[in-house]
Amino acid sequence: MFEDLQLGGIVVSTIRNAPVLIFAAMAGLFAERSGVIDLALEGKMLASAFASAAVAFSTQNVWYGVAAGLAVSAAIALIQGFVSITQKGNQLVGGIAINIAMSGLTFVLAEYFFHQGGQTPNLGEIRLAEIILPGTEALKGIPFLGWFYGSVLGGHTILVYLAFALIPLVHWVLYHSRFGLRLRACGENPHAADAAGVSVERTRYLAMFIAGVLCSFSGAYISIIQSGFFLRDMTAGAGYLALTAMVFGNWRPAYTAIGCVMFGFFSAVQIQIEGVDLPVVGRIPGSLIQMIPYVVTVIVLAGLMAKSVAPKAIGRPFVKSR
Amino acid sequence: MKTTELPRWASGFVLPLLNLLTALVIAGLVIKLLGESPVESLQILISNSLMLEHLGYTLFYATTFIFTGLSVSVAMKAGLFNIGTEGQMYIGGLGLTVAMLAFDASLPAILLIPAAILGSMLFGALWAFLPGYLQAKRGSHIVVTTIMFNFIAASLMNFVIVKYLIPEGEQNPSSRPFADSGSMPRLGEWIPQFADAPLNLGFLLALAALALYGIVVWRSPWGYKLRATGLNPNAAHYAGVSISRMIIVAMLISGALAGLAAVNSIMGSTHYLSISFPAGAGFIGIAVALMGRQHPVGILLSSVLFGALIQGGGELSFQKPAIPPETFIFIQGLIILFCGAMENLYGPALLKLLNSRKG
Numbered sequence: 071m072f073e074d075l076q077l078g079g080i081v082v083s084t085i086r087n088a089p090v091l092i093f094a095a096m097a098g099l100f101a102e103r104s105g106v107i108d109l110a111l112e113g114k115m116l117a118s119a120f121a122s123a124a125v126a127f128s129t130q131n132v133w134y135g136v137a138a139g140l141a142v143s144a145a146i147a148l149i150q151g152f153v154s155i156t157q158k159g160n161q162l163v164g165g166i167a168i169n170i171a172m173s174g175l176t177f178v179l180a181e182y183f184f185h186q187g188g189q190t191p192n193l194g195e196i197r198l199a200e201i202i203l204p205g206t207e208a209l210k211g212i213p214f215l216g217w218f219y220g221s222v223l224g225g226h227t228i229l230v231y232l233a234f235a236l237i238p239l240v241h242w243v244l245y246h247s248r249f250g251l252r253l254r255a256c257g258e259n260p261h262a263a264d265a266a267g268v269s270v271e272r273t274r275y276l277a278m279f280i281a282g283v284l285c286s287f288s289g290a291y292i293s294i295i296q297s298g299f300f301l302r303d304m305t306a307g308a309g310y311l312a313l314t315a316m317v318f319g320n321w322r323p324a325y326t327a328i329g330c331v332m333f334g335f336f337s338a339v340q341i342q343i344e345g346v347d348l349p350v351v352g353r354i355p356g357s358l359i360q361m362i363p364y365v366v367t368v369i370v371l372a373g374l375m376a377k378s379v380a381p382k383a384i385g386r387p388f389v390k391s392r
Numbered sequence: 393m394k395t396t397e398l399p400r401w402a403s404g405f406v407l408p409l410l411n412l413l414t415a416l417v418i419a420g421l422v423i424k425l426l427g428e429s430p431v432e433s434l435q436i437l438i439s440n441s442l443m444l445e446h447l448g449y450t451l452f453y454a455t456t457f458i459f460t461g462l463s464v465s466v467a468m469k470a471g472l473f474n475i476g477t478e479g480q481m482y483i484g485g486l487g488l489t490v491a492m493l494a495f496d497a498s499l500p501a502i503l504l505i506p507a508a509i510l511g512s513m514l515f516g517a518l519w520a521f522l523p524g525y526l527q528a529k530r531g532s533h534i535v536v537t538t539i540m541f542n543f544i545a546a547s548l549m550n551f552v553i554v555k556y557l558i559p560e561g562e563q564n565p566s567s568r569p570f571a572d573s574g575s576m577p578r579l580g581e582w583i584p585q586f587a588d589a590p591l592n593l594g595f596l597l598a599l600a601a602l603a604l605y606g607i608v609v610w611r612s613p614w615g616y617k618l619r620a621t622g623l624n625p626n627a628a629h630y631a632g633v634s635i636s637r638m639i640i641v642a643m644l645i646s647g648a649l650a651g652l653a654a655v656n657s658i659m660g661s662t663h664y665l666s667i668s669f670p671a672g673a674g675f676i677g678i679a680v681a682l683m684g685r686q687h688p689v690g691i692l693l694s695s696v697l698f699g700a701l702i703q704g705g706g707e708l709s710f711q712k713p714a715i716p717p718e719t720f721i722f723i724q725g726l727i728i729l730f731c732g733a734m735e736n737l738y739g740p741a742l743l744k745l746l747n748s749r750k751g
């Protein structure tokens with residue numbers, strides 16, 4: 071049974087699935103802890119995925135692609151900020167609208183520039199190289215350790231390491247830096263923050279900008295690293311899944327990251343398990359495994375496992391008292 | 393005298409129109425970029441959606457949006473943001489299909505159609521019950537739970553359709569076609585101009601639902617309680633309204649209305665259940681509810697607008713291959729953004745203008 075399941079393969083692909091969710095969920099954390107609901111993670115990821123793949127192909131340089139994705143995603147985040155903060159509009163609707171608009175626009179632009187049915191051409195050779203740690207060759211023969219060193223610790227692209235390094239960094243920024251304290255104050259009690267001399271609007275704009283930047287890596291990772299091209303709606307709900315991980319993680323970086331890795335694990339299992347006969351239960355359809363993250367999160371939300379509490383001022387535009 | 397609030401005609405009509413215009417101008421720029429004339433495109437879009445021979449299609453799409461718009465509106469009146477209309481409509485489609493598969497060989501149309509409608513409403517309501525219950529009793533935020541339930545619905549339906557509903561020997565992920573007795577009678581049978589269009593009795597049902605919604609919400613004691621719950625749950629609770637019951641009932645009604653949207657799109661046109669058939673109608677419902685300010689007339693008008701966009705847009709991209717159909721998904725997003733989230737964009741300027749005219 072374990073030969074069929076390829077446990078090692080599941081571990082490696084979990085590590086490779088997780089960055090998509092980690093970047094987006096950390097982005098969401100900044101936005102939501104500052105008091106802005108970020109339903110537009112999906113749209114920003116998709117826009118960044120398209121921009122990265124398109125620019126990377128046109129310039130034949132991956133890093134120009136990543137930069138383009140970053141610029142586009144940050145710009146959308148600021149538009150979202152304008153809607154949510156300055157216009158005091160409905161943040162849920164703004165987010166959904168951006169997702170819908172981007173789903174259409176990325177296809178239209180891809181078709182207009184490349185004429186390949188809404189795809190961008192395959193990047194081929196210029197995709198980011200996987201980092202081979204020194205000594206991998208020497209350890210190759212040793213069972214487990216060789217695999218662990220070569221394929222679990224090493225053998226990933228730089229963005230994977232960046233994603234995992236981001237988790238403690240975000241934790242530090244949110245909980246131990248002055249900016250993080252102010253940001254959380256804006257999300258919990260903006261009037262107190264305002265009275266203490268913090269500009270709620272500016273803090274939230276800054277949070278949105280950071281969210282846009284972080285989210286862009288998620289999109290770039292999907293298009294440049296995971297597939298090598300842009301495909302219509304290729305984010306396939308990953309933005310919402312990242313949001314789910316954040317709710318599951320009670321809006322805290324470490325727990326959110328655990329959620330991301332767990333959900334990454336589920337999708338790795340789903341691919342491995344499809345069509346494999348298991349003892350007792352038989353074949354488990356992939357669609358049922360897909361459901362698990364959402365069901366678990368609903369259970370958490372219902373307070374049956376742990377309690378998930380959103381930032382208090384989330385979704386409410388700040389109106390300065392006179 | 394200077395006013396600080398816009399008169400109703402301004403906030404109800406002028407602002408939405410200005411926002412719509414802004415969205416269309418941006419859409420026009422994109423169409424220009426694609427190498428087509430925005431003005432000509434708009435002409436094609438309008439003539440292919442509102443002229444009599446195409447109106448039947450426009451109103452058919454509008455019927456679905458009236459139901460999803462009502463679904464979102466009822467919940468919104470109770471202060472609940474039901475993002476789950478999409479999933480409730482999807483599961484409603486399953487209820488309809490169960491009734492169809494069970495009875496379409498034995499029951500005559502006059503019994504079969506109501507049975508399918510009931511099945512759809514029941515399943516939609518049940519899918520909305522749990523988020524409502526969790527909000528009412530456990531305080532889990534309805535927005536988050538309904539997002540989860542949309543995804544759970546998508547996976548669940550994927551599973552059910554692939555595993556149980558595909559007829560043997562078929563590849564398409566959809567159920568078998570239902571018997572003819574299960575299709576909603578088309579209005580084309582009585583109105584020759586609509587002969588080819590899928591416009592059906594569901595449209596009249598939608599109009600009735602709009603009227604009923606208007607009467608119940610604004611003219612009945614229950615509606616008063618509903619609106620009180622939405623405006624100020626604390627005050628409503630103090631006045632003796634059971635908030636948790638109000639929330640659950642509002643969600644049940646919201647889900648049942650989402651189920652009716654499935655009735656129109658399945659029994660009015662395709663006659664079988666297929667994967668992701670709601671195709672975003674639930675999200676358009678959110679836009680319809682916001683643009684129409686949850687008012688029956690507003691819901692009707694904005695539903696027709698989105699119906700015209702789908703019908704006219706489809707024709708336009710058929711005639712102008714440079715404009716792919718996805719352009720209209722983008723335009724939908726723009727309209728939702730400007731009319732739903734930035735409704736007050738021109739408010740201050742308009743207020744200033746009105747005040748300066750008064751001197």
